Amino acid sequence: MYSGSVLTLGIVQLIESIAFSIPFSYFPNYAISLGASVASIGLFTSSFMLSSALLSPKLGGLSDRLGRKRVIVWG
DSSP states (O other), rough: OOHHHHHHHHHHHHHHHHHHHHHHHHHHHHHHTTOOHHHHHHHHHHHHHHHHHHHHHHHHHHHHHHHHHHHHHOO
């Protein structure tokens, strides 16, 4: 079976994923109600996902070098 820390990490990751997905899934409806075009919503969503995918490994390495607390404080 899994150790307590692995199970805790899995539960925390699940909660984080759900907490991120709920507002992000509602964003297109909210943006349309504010008058945004479907194309601009798609561009925003795509650029957000692409930048997250490209920057995550780089910021992980930066976190290893500088320390997690400094990177978290930066934002």
